[in-house]
Amino acid sequence: MKRYDLIVVGAGPSGLSAAIEAARCGMSVAVFDENAKPGGQLFKQIHKFFGSKEHQAKIRGFKIGETLLAEADEAGVEVFLNATVAGIYLDKEVLVQIGAAMEHFKADTIIIATGAAENMITFDGWTLPGVIGAGAAQTMMNLYGIKPGQRVLMLGSGNVGLVVSFQLMQAGCEVVALVDAAPKVGGYGVHAAKIARCGVPFYLSHTITKAEGSDCVSGVEISQVDEDFIPIPGTQKHFDVDTICLAVGLSPMSQLLKMAGCNMVDDPRRGGQVPQVDENGETSIPGLFAAGDVSGIEEASSAMIKGRMSGLAAAAYLGFLNEQDKDNRLADLEVALDSLHQGMFAPGSKGKTFAKTDEGIAVSQSLLKKGYLDDADIERFIHRPDQTIKNSGIHPVIECTQNIPCNPCQDACTRGCIKVGKTITALPRIDAANSCTGCGMCIASCSGQAIFLVDEDYAPGYASITLPYEFLPRPQKGELGTALSRSGQPLGHAEIIDVRNAKAFDQTTLVTIKVPVEQAMTARFYQPKTNAAGQSGKKEIRQ
Amino acid sequence: MKSINDRSQDIGPFVSQTDDAIIICRCEEITKGEIRQAIHDGMFTVNEIRRYLRAGMGLCQGQTCGKLVKNLIARELNVIPDQLDPATSRSPMRPVEMKVLGNEEVSHV
Numbered sequence: 247m248k249r250y251d252l253i254v255v256g257a258g259p260s261g262l263s264a265a266i267e268a269a270r271c272g273m274s275v276a277v278f279d280e281n282a283k284p285g286g287q288l289f290k291q292i293h294k295f296f297g298s299k300e301h302q303a304k305i306r307g308f309k310i311g312e313t314l315l316a317e318a319d320e321a322g323v324e325v326f327l328n329a330t331v332a333g334i335y336l337d338k339e340v341l342v343q344i345g346a347a348m349e350h351f352k353a354d355t356i357i358i359a360t361g362a363a364e365n366m367i368t369f370d371g372w373t374l375p376g377v378i379g380a381g382a383a384q385t386m387m388n389l390y391g392i393k394p395g396q397r398v399l400m401l402g403s404g405n406v407g408l409v410v411s412f413q414l415m416q417a418g419c420e421v422v423a424l425v426d427a428a429p430k431v432g433g434y435g436v437h438a439a440k441i442a443r444c445g446v447p448f449y450l451s452h453t454i455t456k457a458e459g460s461d462c463v464s465g466v467e468i469s470q471v472d473e474d475f476i477p478i479p480g481t482q483k484h485f486d487v488d489t490i491c492l493a494v495g496l497s498p499m500s501q502l503l504k505m506a507g508c509n510m511v512d513d514p515r516r517g518g519q520v521p522q523v524d525e526n527g528e529t530s531i532p533g534l535f536a537a538g539d540v541s542g543i544e545e546a547s548s549a550m551i552k553g554r555m556s557g558l559a560a561a562a563y564l565g566f567l568n569e570q571d572k573d574n575r576l577a578d579l580e581v582a583l584d585s586l587h588q589g590m591f592a593p594g595s596k597g598k599t600f601a602k603t604d605e606g607i608a609v610s611q612s613l614l615k616k617g618y619l620d621d622a623d624i625e626r627f628i629h630r631p632d633q634t635i636k637n638s639g640i641h642p643v644i645e646c647t648q649n650i651p652c653n654p655c656q657d658a659c660t661r662g663c664i665k666v667g668k669t670i671t672a673l674p675r676i677d678a679a680n681s682c683t684g685c686g687m688c689i690a691s692c693s694g695q696a697i698f699l700v701d702e703d704y705a706p707g708y709a710s711i712t713l714p715y716e717f718l719p720r721p722q723k724g725e726l727g728t729a730l731s732r733s734g735q736p737l738g739h740a741e742i743i744d745v746r747n748a749k750a751f752d753q754t755t756l757v758t759i760k761v762p763v764e765q766a767m768t769a770r771f772y773q774p775k776t777n778a779a780g781q782s783g784k785k786e787i788r789q
Numbered sequence: 790m791k792s793i794n795d796r797s798q799d800i801g802p803f804v805s806q807t808d809d810a811i812i813i814c815r816c817e818e819i820t821k822g823e824i825r826q827a828i829h830d831g832m833f834t835v836n837e838i839r840r841y842l843r844a845g846m847g848l849c850q851g852q853t854c855g856k857l858v859k860n861l862i863a864r865e866l867n868v869i870p871d872q873l874d875p876a877t878s879r880s881p882m883r884p885v886e887m888k889v890l891g892n893e894e895v896s897h898v
């Protein structure tokens with residue numbers, strides 16, 4: 247039986263981070279993952295991440311995964327792939343299926359970082375082929391290059407539902423509606439705005455009442471729900487779809503921890519059955535740790551920090567790290583974790599409603615109900631007392647109106663036009679005292695695609711708007727298309743006057759359109775004549 | 790607080806519901822009605838439902854239906870789901886073919 251100082255189960259962001267820290271302290275580390283590719287969920291995340299520089303903000307998820315792998319390799323971590331941990335026994339022994347054999351391994355410390363599994367909900371027809379989890383859709387698209395369907399309805403407006411809806415459109419699917427039983431959008435407003443401006447309608451306080459079809463999904467019926475989430479008769483709406491995506495939350499895959507005999511708790515705020523852990527992830531069994539989603543559903547940025555903490559704690563437990571060094575390094579990680587745990591979407595804010603932002607501005611109700619900012623919101627946020635904004639010459643317009651832990655926009659602007667400040671959840675502010683060169687770095691760095699460059703003086707009677715564009719094919723200069731509003735409504739003709747791709751933009755294309763000057767503050771997206779974004783505009787709704 | 794293990798408690802008669810035919814456990818094809826009936830037959834825990842109906846014993850090992858079954862029991866017993874223990878976790882936690890399970894590496898170093 248092979249022995250290690252540390253065995254890590256799961257090669258996702260938390261498991262790899264834990265392994266890296268422990269190996270750097272001199273431990274022999276083995277990581278087991280059941281997949282053919284390491285990285286866990288990270289390898290499906292093709293979007294740019296939030297956070298700040300230390301959390302690898304504005305970097306696309308799969309790139310963060312590649313960096314972690316290289317670091318693990320360099321630190322001497324042994325990563326076993328296609329290796330499913332089937333059981334965990336007394337004295338830190340694990341049973342692993344590797345290929346066609348069952349092998350035993352033993353270690354002095356174990357970190358369980360098995361992540362989470364998707365929740366399902368039931369409705370008439372939910373077992374029909376074509377009803378899939380949003381994570382499954384993401385796996386099909388981003389790992390295997392398979393389009394899950396042509397016309398998709400998404401249930402769930404949390405970040406997963408929003409992000410996957412956008413990715414479905416990027417893959418060329420049409421998203422006919424985004425539905426959620428809750429009365430307001432659960433995820434970041436900037437993610438919602440990204441799909442609303444492509445024309446996806448939001449149905450809040452609605453749920454799926456039926457998946458239609460005999461052999462596979464051919465349609466879906468949704469109904470409005472009352473305050474107790476009971477469908478209201480007579481409110482049914484029908485959509486022709488071939489795919490129904492469910493993004494209704496994740497549950498920790500904590501079976502190994504339970505099997506090991508850790509004290510478990512049922513904590514709905516952490517996603518279900520989770521181990522009792524201390525601040526470094528140590529369970530009730532000394533030397534056995536849990537890190538990442540398995541110990542409470544959060545996101546990859548905090549999973550990485552928590553993984554690092556467990557790795558260091560495991561090293562200290564075996565004496566590979568002295569107490570003083572451990573305390574110092576953990577204190578730094580605490581600070582990084584704390585900065586992520588702030589703002590309107592912090593774990594401690596779950597279920598709370600915010601009437602105002604930290605800056606005292608009334609939050610946008612339209613964003614929460616329909617996914618986009620209305621004219622009054624724009625007025626309130628753009629012309630707020632703490633920022634100065636120009637209305638001539640090229641200048642940035644930032645439509646980021648919630649307190650989320652994110653600040654790459656501030657780092658992007660070397661001219662000092664954009665300020666977030668020390669508290670990374672503060673709203674970005676524009677300082678018009680510094681002049682904008684129109685370089686576009688802020689647009690490409692914004693994970694929420696919420697920054698636009700506007701020039702009201704482009705030509706007499708015309709304004710130019712530069713916007714982030716992440717669809718293929720890339721529009722060409724001189725092309726004529728349609729300008730869309732924040733809600734995806736056509737506003738009129740738009741001419742592409744510039745298309746910029748730079749390495750520093752990391753695959754985000756900056757498209758500049760020319761529109762009548764009255765549309766300077768309303769046009770926010772571009773639709774080519776032959777529709778690349780997959781949205782055909784008009785939705786078929788039979789009542 | 791009511792004890793879940795009090796088998797003498799009266800949870801009322803089984804009343805059929807319009808969506809009783811919905812499948813809850815996909816792997817073993819167990820319906821909502823069957824699970825609700827089992828609760829009225831006296832199966833008050835997730836483990837008992839597993840043994841009685843095989844719900845959660847199929848290919849995915851309850852990964853999909855575990856929470857759903859728990860919520861159904863909670864609703865019939867009129868308790869909050871957190872009060873119910875989840876099913877016991879046992880090795881192998883993923884389905885393993887018998888020929889693989891039998892092919893155990895037994896070198897003791």
Ligand SMILES: Cc1cc2nc3c(=O)[nH]c(=O)nc-3n(C[C@H](O)[C@H](O)[C@H](O)COP(=O)(O)OP(=O)(O)OC[C@H]3O[C@@H](n4cnc5c(N)ncnc54)[C@H](O)[C@@H]3O)c2cc1C
Pocket residue numbers: 255256257258259260261278279280281285286287288291293294295296329330331332359360361362380381384405406409410499537538539540544545546547548549882
């Ligand atoms: C659609 C979607 C979008 C997301 N977007 C973002 C985002 O934009 N930003 C962000 O920060 N976070 C995002 N997240 C969340 C983030 O991906 C997760 O929080 C993060 O991946 C959790 O990391 P982890 O290491 O705990 O688990 P995972 O990444 O899930 O990794 C766990 C690994 O363990 C393996 N494993 C499990 N059981 C076993 C076993 N018995 N034997 C062997 N291996 C096993 C799994 O196969 C997996 O590879 C998103 C999640 C989803 C689903």
Ligand code: SF4
Pocket residue numbers: 642658659660661662663664681682683684685686687688689699
């Ligand atoms: S375009 Fe360049 S100069 Fe202007 S605000 Fe953005 S980053 Fe700053």
Ligand code: SF4
Pocket residue numbers: 436644645646652653654655656674691692693694695696697
């Ligand atoms: S505007 Fe700044 S804070 Fe807001 S999402 Fe974009 S990068 Fe993040």
